[in-house]
Amino acid sequence: MNKQELEKIKQKAIEEHIPIIMDDTLEVVDKILKEIKPTRILEIGTAVGYSAMCFSEYLHPNGKIDTIERDAERVEEAKLNIENVGVKDKINIYEGDAVEILPTLNEKYDVVFIDAAKGKYPFFLKEALRMIKSNGVILADNILYKGYVMSDYNKHKQRTAVRNLREYIKEVSENPNIETEILDVGDGLAISKIK
Ligand code: SAH
Ligand code: MG
Numbered sequence: 001m002n003k004q005e006l007e008k009i010k011q012k013a014i015e016e017h018i019p020i021i022m023d024d025t026l027e028v029v030d031k032i033l034k035e036i037k038p039t040r041i042l043e044i045g046t047a048v049g050y051s052a053m054c055f056s057e058y059l060h061p062n063g064k065i066d067t068i069e070r071d072a073e074r075v076e077e078a079k080l081n082i083e084n085v086g087v088k089d090k091i092n093i094y095e096g097d098a099v100e101i102l103p104t105l106n107e108k109y110d111v112v113f114i115d116a117a118k119g120k121y122p123f124f125l126k127e128a129l130r131m132i133k134s135n136g137v138i139l140a141d142n143i144l145y146k147g148y149v150m151s152d153y154n155k156h157k158q159r160t161a162v163r164n165l166r167e168y169i170k171e172v173s174e175n176p177n178i179e180t181e182i183l184d185v186g187d188g189l190a191i192s193k194i195k
């Protein structure tokens with residue numbers, strides 16, 4: 001893996017305000033992946049491929065990542081990036097809306113990383129639970145959404161997103177088969193271990 005190229009891609013994404021995974025969040029996810037050595041990872045929200053490329057380092061030697069992105073331009077850029085970094089054989093991109101693509105998937109995943117439309121998190125969770133292996137981990141980035149989720153401020157124009165993020169937290173917290181931790185790293189990360 002070409003780390004120099006990956007760093008260039010990261011800097012370009014930051015300059016272009018593409019919301020790639022934050023360093024402190026990545027640090028936490030890296031630790032989890034190191035422990036699991038996943039064979040299969042599902043990512044919802046590829047953007048330009050940065051997080052998927054970072055995660056690919058921790059895959060089991062035969063492992064693979066499936067990642068979903070609906071923005072055609074980002075898909076093209078992600079494909080180029082993945083090729084330039086030299087991890088093309090480890091990452092498969094599905095182009096389209098995850099709401100449509102997820103129900104067509106029937107794989108079992110060790111890790112699911114949710115990082116797309118916040119208003120769809122409860123739906124993404126339902127699909128992740130259908131495909132997660134036992135002892136697998138479901139991660140949800142941006143779960144605290146700039147602090148809105150834990151504050152009583154709900155007049156914000158993003159209140160639909162906030163309501164759905166709260167519903168996600170409620171569902172993972174109340175499900176007896178899931179053990180969840182919410183970390184205040186980056187924009188908030190929910191770590192849900194499936195029993
Ligand atoms: N995981 C990336 C960042 C993803 S940003 C990283 O850390 O490097 C979120 C991405 O999700 C955006 O590119 C956006 O186009 C995509 N997205 C949002 N809603 C989506 C949906 N319903 N289906 C597929 N992609 C979606
Ligand atoms: Mg994110």
